[in-house]
Amino acid sequence: MKETKVMLFFSRWKIITILSICFVAFCYALPNIFPAEAIKSWPTWLPKKQIPLGLDLRGGAHLLYTLDANKLRASMLRNLRRDVRKTLISAKIKHIAGRGENGIRVRISNKEDMLNALEKIRQLSQPSLSGVLLNNSKEELTVTQVSDKIIHVFINEASVRNSLAETINGAIEIIRRRVNSFGTAEPNIMRQGTDRILVQVPGVEDTSSLKDLIGKTAKLTFHEVHPTNGILSTFQPARGEYRSYPSAENSSNFYNFYFLKEIPVLRGDLLKNALQGYDQFTNEPVISFTFNQEGARIFAKFTTQNINRPFAIVLDGKVLSAPVIREPILGGSGQISGGFSSKTANELAIQLRSGSLPADLTVVEERTVGPSLGSDSIKSGLIAGTVGIAAVILITILVYGTFGIFAVLGLILNGIFIVALMTKIGFVLTLPGIAGLILTIGMAVDANVLIYERIKEELACGKKAIVAIDLGFKRAIVTIFDSQLTTLVAAIIMFWLGSGPIRGFAITLSIGIFTSIFTSMVIVRALVSLWFQTKRKKGRDIIVPI
């Protein structure tokens, strides 16, 4: 009876461990079959978490944004050229600076200035001095002297990458704030790869208003108005630092254009806060804003210098209003009016608060599922699962009799384990995930089939029941590992490369592999061993019922 000890004997503590594992799994899986409201009244010690449903099951919008790295690089180059020019001009070095594909080329007019120019440009590379590019990478620029008059300045690839990462992270924050203000539950906003942002908002069907909210740049600027010729009835070509800006009101307003200084006095990014409110006299919806310290300082200086002259508030290139400065505004706060409704004022305030999205973000993939399709999918998944699993149970019991019942118990526990693990870890369940779950249960029978067929063969060779059962489990285990491992390989690659729903399928498939090895090799074996022991106590000849 040595062999019984090896495979068919389960000590008391082992049985207890198995039973407690099953109990814990059952507790974790349980909340999933109840509606969310019913769970709230459960005792505190019971787990209450449910499997999070994917967008394809609960309905919602999925947007994938891409940040154009080339545009970012171009804007970095523009800034670099501006900085180089500023530095050289302030050092009184005559030069010409031109933009190339990856860097800028500076021609110094006098050879004698070369060393000075090199030093000045190299200082730009010090993060603390430039401030315009990045502030966390050490060497941003490669500065090389090409000839006695020409310097090439390149932005290092690492710093472009850094900048891209920072821009993406900034954009994620902005999108998060904007989506949260949309008022829907549990939006999921995350980075994907190096230059992508995934936005998933459950329960939203109207993607165009979501996209509008996310994508709106809300670029607020404050401009100086031309001293003599500020308000125009028709478009005027740009003159000097001034150019025409259209009015935001597209009514039959006489003043259709404003002639403003192109470089703004102040930008919206210096705003500390913006809130929707009402004008205390007219009760018209307005946006009240507060500048940060720097903004307040500039605003105070500007308003002091320009008393009794108008200044223009420009949103996304259109003039909202051009109030006249009556007195210096020193506290750094003010209000904007411009024919808003309280809704548009509120939206604009949100956009101003959350800042503008840093660079061009484009939607490259968009998927929405309506709530009706989602609930239909859940229903059909449930029906398919019930029918499929019932059929498998029937066949298994038909073919393997009593041992088939053990296998079926194993299968049911397998299902509970998968659901429990997914709930505990918080993996998202998708429609292909449900298919994966059903399929896993269908395929999990394989382990039992391998064992039972082996037992049959050993019995056919004339071996005693106990030896046959023992050999069946022992020999099948190698094959089970082999066959499950290959499926696991495919599932892992699928998870690695897939997205959304496909990942859900890969997850259930992989979890199912581990749980089905456990149920067939531990639970079904324990059941068979219990059966064997009861039979032996009765002292009759043991006939394996398969």
Added chain:
Amino acid sequence: MSLIPHIKGRSLFQPSKNNIDFVTLSNYLLTSSIATVLLSLVFLAVQGLNYGVDFRGGSIIEIRSKNGPPNIESLRETVGSLGLGDIQIQTFGTDSDLLIRVEQQKGGEKAQQYALERILSTIGENYEKRRAETVGPTVSEELRTTGLIAVLCSVLAIICYVWFRFEWQFAVGAVVALVHDIIITIGVFSIFQLEFDLSTVAALMTILGYSVNDTVVVSDRIRENLKKYKKISLSSLVNRSINETLARTLMTSLTTLIVLLAIYIFGGQVIRNFTFAMMFGVIIGTYSSIFILGPLLMKLDVKRDWPNASNS
């Protein structure tokens, strides 16, 4: 335990009684296998695949008519007049559900969304929007590449695994069986112009796993028998191994096919394509593990001088 009734199982497939000459059979079938593979390749080359929105780009919109069966013709006319290129409208699952396919628009990412918005606003209030997917040119191209890489990676990983676990002849056998399954499954998608998308790729990868699973089980048995029986001819040894594992192979295929059939019938239109690919793959995978692996091993002349099996 005494609660458990003593139920005797009834074998659907009797392993001990089977003695089918698979090796001779497969020599006949080999020609038709090769022909099917070639046919699939020809269709792939000539007709290509009917890519779904994931790989082709553009949009699909699923809508449901709110008032009875929809008038597809008039919808086709209104949507067609928007000038958004080739637009297909067909029923989807039920009579009141429609699927609109819009080809990829020229003019980059933004053009795709513009097209989608135009169509959605044209469809109007008589329809409920069930689902809309738009994939831009960059993503569709990426998905095509990753899909291909995924399948190739899986094949490669599985080859490595089988090679590591068995002798090279088995690895070659497994690979030929796998490639056979994959090509024929893709071929069916090409011949019948079924929609080939990301979920089809997922199905293909699962088929890979399943097919190799079957192949491994048969290989395991052949190797075990190679150690056990040194005197009998290779062909009767392969025959014996396939017959011994036949009950298992068929039983597992049966349960897997049954759940797949349940998903195919009841699981909804959205995953019907996926389930179809899986069902087809399971059948072809079962076939290849019975009829492809064995004869290949014979042709590759697997070694016979194994150390003695520790047979009890």
